[in-house]
Amino acid sequence: xxxxxxxxxxxxxxxxxxxxxxxxxxxxxxxxxxxxxxxxxxxxxxxxxxxxxxxxxxxxxxxxxxxxxxxxxxxxxxxxxxxxxxxxxxxxxxxxxxxxxxxxxxxxxxxxxxxxxxxxxxxxxxxxxxxxxxxxxxxxxxxxxxxxxxxxxxxxxxxxxxxxxxxxxxxxxxxxxxxxxxxxxxxxxxxxxxxxx
Numbered sequence: 791x792x793x794x795x796x797x798x799x800x801x802x803x804x805x806x807x808x809x810x811x812x813x814x815x816x817x818x819x820x821x822x823x824x825x826x827x828x829x830x831x832x833x834x835x836x837x838x839x840x841x842x843x844x845x846x847x848x849x850x851x852x853x854x855x856x857x858x859x860x861x862x863x864x865x866x867x868x869x870x871x872x873x874x875x876x877x878x879x880x881x882x883x884x885x886x887x888x889x890x891x892x893x894x895x896x897x898x899x900x901x902x903x904x905x906x907x908x909x910x911x912x913x914x915x916x917x918x919x920x921x922x923x924x925x926x927x928x929x930x931x932x933x934x935x936x937x938x939x940x941x942x943x944x945x946x947x948x949x950x951x952x953x954x955x956x957x958x959x960x961x962x963x964x965x966x967x968x969x970x971x972x973x974x975x976x977x978x979x980x981x982x983x984x985x986x987x
Contacts, residue, residue, distance in 0.1 A: 796822070850895040850912055851877045860884070860893060867891045869926040871919065873945060875899050875933055883931065891929070894919065899937040900944060913945070920952040931959045934979075 792800075796818060803814035821829035845851065846858040853859070860866060860880075870891025874880050880893050896911040908914065919925060928949045932938035946956040962980030963972055972980075 846895075849880075849893045850897060850915070851880050851893065865890070868924050870929060871925045871927070872929040872931050873916070873942075874931050875938065875941075879931060879933075889929075891927075896932075896941065899932060899935075899941040901937050908944070911941070913948070916945070917948055917952070920949055920954050925954055927955045927957060929957050929959065934961050 799818045799822075800811070800814045803809055803817050804811065809817070821832070842854050843852050844854075846853045846861055847856050848861040849858060851858050851860070855862075867890055870889075872880075872883065872889060872891055872893045873896065874883065874893060875896050875898060877895055880895055883889055883893075894912070894916055896913075898906055898911050900906060900908070900911065920928070928945070930942040930946060932942045932945075942958060946958075949956045960983055962976060962983055
C-alpha cells in the first residue's frame, strides 16, 4: 500500500507481541515521519543484539557470553535452582531481590497440543543438573496457568525422583492489596496456600 520498504517495515513490526496491523503502521510512520535517528538506532540495536545475544550454557537465559553474569557470580548459591519460563520472569525475580541462587530458564512450558514436550523446554538438561547432586532445592516459579501448573507438576515429580527437595513460589494477595478488589481465583488460591504464623 505504501510501497515495498514501508510495507516490509510494517510487516516486520508485527512480529512483536501485542502489535497488530494498525499499531505496526502507526509505529512505522512515526519513526519515518518524526524520528529517523531513533529508527536508525533501533535498527542498529536490533542487528547488534541478534548478532551478539545467545543463550547461557548453564541456565539458558539470554546473554552475550558463554555464561550469563548470574551463573558466573561465585557468590550465588548453586544449591538452589529456580525454574522460570522466560528470561523476563528471571529478570522480574532479580529486580524484586531476595533470591541469591541460580536459575534454569525453560524458554516456554509444556504444551502437547502445540508440540512442545520435555525436550523442547530443556528438561533433559535440567534432569542432568539434578542428577549431578549439586542442587538441594528446586524452586518452581512457573506461571499460574494450566500449562505452567502442568509443567511445574512434571518437573516436581522428576526432581523428587532425583532426591531434590521441591518448593513452589507463593501466589496470592499482593502486598498492599485490599481484599474487596482481589479477583476470586487469586483469593481462593491465597486461602488454600495459607501458612501458620
